Amino acid sequence: MDLRFTDEQLQFQADVRAWITSNLDRPWSEHVADARHTPDSLVEVRRQWQKKLHEAGFLGMGWPEEWGGRGATEVEQALFEAEIHRADCPQVPNFLGIGLLGPALIHHGTEDQRRRFIPPMLSCDEIWCQGFSEPSSGSDLASLRTRAEPDGEDFRITGQKVWTTFGPWANWIFVLARTDLEDRYGGISFFLVPIDQAGVEMRPIRQITGESEFGEVFFDGALARREHLVGKPGEGWRIAMTVLGYERGAATLSNPAQYDGYLHDLIAGVRAQGDLERADVREKLGRLIVENEVMRSNGLRTLANLAAGQAPGPESSIEKILWSEFAQRQSDAALELLGPQAQLAPTSRDARGGVDWAYEYLWSRAGTIYSGSSEIQRNIIAKRVLGMPTR
Amino acid sequence: MQFDLDDDRELLRSSTRDLLEAEAPLAQTRSLMEDAADGYSKAFFGQLAELGYFGLLLSEEEGGAAMGAVGLAAVLTEMGRVALPGPFLESVMAAELLRRAEGEAAAGLLRRLLGGEALVVWADREGLAGAEPGPTETRLESGRIRGQKTFVPFGAQADALLVTTTGGVALVARPDAGWASTALPTLDHAQRFVRIELDGPAELLTLSDAALDEVRRLGSLGAAATLLGLMDRSLEITLAYMAEREAFGAPLASFQALQHRAADMLMKTETTRSAVFRAAWASDEGEPDAAFLVAVAKAWAGDAARRVCGEAIQMHGGVGYTWEYDPHVYLKRVKTLESFHGSTRAQIEAALERAPIAAE
Incomplete structure (x- = not known):
């Protein structure tokens, strides 16, 4: 066993930390608490932050140099993500583009597609959203019904997509659509579609947090050009599923790093209100600390296995269940221990500052639903790890 | 980075599994917990001693295997898989305490423990009620120890006890007449806990804080x-x-x-x-x-x-x-x-x- 980072990796971590300190003018939570901000100006903060990260060479680090990468290892990417999450940085608008579309283009796209789309995606001159889920196809994604019909050389897309994160601000959407209505998996293709055209209508969806970060998209004969088809017709499902497996090392340490900050905030709050010596409070806090540390141990194990060249297994399902369910318990505890002040809007002058626990409480409800619900993850564990039969 | 065991420890783990499957499978655990007065197989523990298992953590100069905590964890995971009954972890802890103590008495007992000739266990807990061990009240004065210890694992069978006292850890050899002990049977039928009344000669171990x-x-x-x-x-x-x-x-x-x-x-x-x-x-x-x-x-x-x-x-x-x-x-x-x-x-x-x- 060896769970130690090398001197070079630790130096890289220190460099990232120093870079964040000198480049993050204002933590994200302060922006959110600033009543002068509008949803648009908050997206602009995120866009500017992404530009800075890109200029410093931190985005798409694992990609080939030609596409803005530096051939970073899994460990370096994990350390970078952990530092970013520790430091309360804004989330970059193109996180799905960089996480999913970038690898899809690098591994399955054409040279022209890479040249055209990767640079503005990294610089955030174009914002991408993802068109996978549909109103009738959530957990059962392969049942999707949006179709792409040939129109000369090109395609016309008709159907509806939903839960398109950053959709209301996006310029482009990557879409899974049917080129064959019969073939469940082999009939799905992967398209890049501009949003600013007749035949595409984007409507924001208001979430339980009150924000409209998600949208729903209506396609009515929208044009998708032949040169914007990724891979061959019918390869969309395979491409989408394989890119979900790339760069999974990057997230192994980021959740515990972020929750370290949250727990620190919670403990400081409990201490300030004079409750830290209560036995019931200590047990609650102690359990959260234990659970978060176990998540870190599990992440280190996953990362070590990846670094040792082992093929990634279904441990990402375990990880997803762990952090999404932990986040709910953590915010449950915070609202209980900190009392009603923690429910105040962050823009209220009487708000406590620090972590916006009311927001975290509501937002964490989504974590067990998106990206494969907890039930889907348990199905994956039962079938792929435990080899249990389907009825 | 590497999470997997290195070759030496992997060999230790797999050979431990083979040994347990051959000599101490779950069926054996079940018959011991039901029928054996001692609750464990002294013969198998003799075999463990012979194979050097009690010295897993000792350095090679001390005659140990230097397998460290990772090696110990691998071995105990295997023992857990067959629910091996008996004072294995207790013996390793006793060895670790004795090797940290100064003086010939400790060194001699350690040699006998490692050789499988002496069973040495901890007597750490006092009081019966409560989730946590009670405060230590057992005293050692003028070479004589007085007090009561509870939930001493396999204490009745022990040749010596390491007893926490108000002044430090004392080494107590089994009296000629045997321990003044009372069985404390619990829901785990493989355990042999006892309460022990201590009133006899003992020696304080010299240990670092x-x-x-x-x-x-x-x-x-x-x-x-x-x-x-x-x-x-x-x-x-x-x-x-x-x-x-x-x-x-x-x-x-x-x-x-x-x-x-x-x-x-x-x-x-x-x-x-x-x-x-x-x-x-x-x-x-x-x-x-x-x-x-x-x-x-x-x-x-x-x-x-x-x-x-x-x-x-x-x-x-x-x-x-x-x-x-x-x-x-x-x-x-x-x-x-x-x-x-x-x-x-x-x-x-x-x-x-x-x-x-x-x-x-």
Whole structure:
């Protein structure tokens, strides 16, 4: 066993930390608490932050140099993500583009597609959203019904997509659509579609947090050009599923790093209100600390296995269940221990500052639903790890 | 980075599994817990001594195998898988305390312990009520020890005790007339706990301040590793039963409600493996957060094992409640290990105290 980072990796971590300190003018939570901000100006903060990260060479680090990468290892990417999450940085608008579309283009796209789309995606001159889920196809994604019909050389897309994160601000959407209505998996293709055209209508969806970060998209004969088809017709499902497996090392340490900050905030709050010596409070806090540390141990194990060249297994399902369910318990505890002040809007002058626990409480409800619900993850564990039969 | 065991420790783990399957399988555990007065096989422990298992942590110069906490955790996980009865972890802890003590008495006893000639166990706890050990009141004055210790594991069979007193750890040899002990039978039929009245000659061990904490921490880690083995095998037994048992014309394993419970059992088991081996590795490397990580591992393992081994009974249905089927053997050992070597609540408190993010 060896769970130690090398001197070079630790130096890289220190460099990232120093870079964040000198480049993050204002933590994200302060922006959110600033009543002068509008949803648009908050997206602009995120866009500017992404530009800075890109200029410093931190985005798409694992990609080939030609596409803005530096051939970073899994460990370096994990350390970078952990530092970013520790430091309360804004989330970059193109996180799905960089996480999913970038690898899809690098591994399955054409040279022209890479040249055209990767640079503005990294610089955030174009914002991408993802068109996978549909109103009738959530957990059962392969049942999707949006179709792409040939129109000369090109395609016309008709159907509806939903839960398109950053959709209301996006310029482009990557879409899974049917080129064959019969073939469940082999009939799905992967398209890049501009949003600013007749035949595409984007409507924001208001979430339980009150924000409209998600949208729903209506396609009515929208044009998708032949040169914007990724891979061959019918390869969309395979491409989408394989890119979900790339760069999974990057997230192994980021959740515990972020929750370290949250727990620190919670403990400081409990201490300030004079409750830290209560036995019931200590047990609650102690359990959260234990659970978060176990998540870190599990992440280190996953990362070590990846670094040792082992093929990634279904441990990402375990990880997803762990952090999404932990986040709910953590915010449950915070609202209980900190009392009603923690429910105040962050823009209220009487708000406590620090972590916006009311927001975290509501937002964490989504974590067990998106990206494969907890039930889907348990199905994956039962079938792929435990080899249990389907009825 | 590498999570897997290195070649030496992997060989230790696999040869331990082979040894246990051949010489101390679960069937043997069951017959010992029901029929043997001692509750364990002295012959098998003699074999363990001969193979050097009590000296796993000793350096090669000391005649040990220098396998470290990671090696010990691998061995105890295997022992947990067969719910091996007997004072193995207690013997390793005694060896670790004796090797840290100065003087010929300690050195001589250590040699006999390693050779399998003497059983030495800790007598640490006082009082019967309460989740945590009571305050230490046992005294050593003018070479004579007086007090009462409770829940001494395999104490009646011990040749010597390491007794915590108000003035430090005392070494007490078994009196010629035997210990003044009373059996404390618990729900775990493989345990042989006793209460011991001490009133006789004893010798104070010369130990550093840190020694006692170090050995206690090793006990917590060892208990967590044993808990991992208990749940690992409970899950296996349950999966085998789910594959074979049919209801409504289909194997239990095909029912989604049960699949999700089995998935949770796997998650508890694998996260415990991550926590236990990271803590063991940090202990071997002298990492500054090693004590924190051991507390985390023991706290997590106790809760996780209780859930997994408890679920094993439920998933077996009615036969899970029978003496004949094995799940209860595992759950009972879990209850012992949960309560000793730092209870779950005590470890949660220790984790909070030691967590870097909880510092002011």
